[in-house]
Amino acid sequence: MSNPRDIGNLMHLYLDEISPGNGTDAPEFLLKASANLLNQKGGRNWIPVIVKETGEDKYEVIGNSFVYAVAEKAGLERIWCIIADDSSDTVEITKVLAGEEVPKINLSKASRDEIMAALQYLIEQPASALKTVKLAVATNRIDEAPRQYWKNFEPITNLKCGITKGKKLDALKQVFYLTPQTMPDTITDADILKTMSTADLKGMAKKRGIAGLSKMKKDELVVALSKN
Numbered sequence: 001m002s003n004p005r006d007i008g009n010l011m012h013l014y015l016d017e018i019s020p021g022n023g024t025d026a027p028e029f030l031l032k033a034s035a036n037l038l039n040q041k042g043g044r045n046w047i048p049v050i051v052k053e054t055g056e057d058k059y060e061v062i063g064n065s066f067v068y069a070v071a072e073k074a075g076l077e078r079i080w081c082i083i084a085d086d087s088s089d090t091v092e093i094t095k096v097l098a099g100e101e102v103p104k105i106n107l108s109k110a111s112r113d114e115i116m117a118a119l120q121y122l123i124e125q126p127a128s129a130l131k132t133v134k135l136a137v138a139t140n141r142i143d144e145a146p147r148q149y150w151k152n153f154e155p156i157t158n159l160k161c162g163i164t165k166g167k168k169l170d171a172l173k174q175v176f177y178l179t180p181q182t183m184p185d186t187i188t189d190a191d192i193l194k195t196m197s198t199a200d201l202k203g204m205a206k207k208r209g210i211a212g213l214s215k216m217k218k219d220e221l222v223v224a225l226s227k228n
Contacts, residue, residue, distance in 0.1 A: 035073035063094035
């Protein structure tokens with residue numbers, strides 16, 4: 001547990017009291033060159049490392065991991081740190097604000113503009129799996145879909161928006177998450193029904209007492225369930 005009196009304080013801590021946490025994947029060149037520059041310019045990290053307290057005189061890096069790695073490479077004995085609390089929310093927002101993690105938005109509730117911005121970010125990434133996806137088409141079809149009920153991202157593959165199973169679908173997990181609403185027992189909207197899996201459609205048909213459902217294909221289930 002963090003000492004409440006230390007939270008928010010700027011402290012000059014010994015490196016051997018700090019564990020690197022998840023560390024950084026920065027190239028060795030950047031680390032070495034930055035370390036050399038740090039030593040040449042006085043050896044003070046003007047951008048503090050964000051740490052949480054893990055025990056008495058023990059800390060773990062939760063933000064600005066690159067700064068910590070450079071200081072270590074430079075052979076500094078002590079570095080300037082800001083002490084944060086140890087809550088998961090603090091760790092998450094610290095990593096996001098430090099640019100070490102990509103923030104995610106709730107696709108169940110996201111606005112059209114938020115969906116477009118997230119997809120554009122993914123499409124523009126180097127070697128993106130989504131580089132061939134048409135932004136406007138994918139945005140419109142996802143926005144108009146009944147995503148508030150989605151339990152996973154697979155219904156997107158039925159929207160004919162260029163996003164298929166595999167790497168393209170997996171890429172969405174970098175920027176989106178879902179908090180699905182409970183599916184109503186009775187749904188007659190064909191557009192919603194088409195996004196559901198065959199297993200879910202059969203389960204719904206069984207609850208409604210529709211006969212012969214075991215032999216029905218997905219399109220037939222949609223037609224049967226869309227009838228009042």
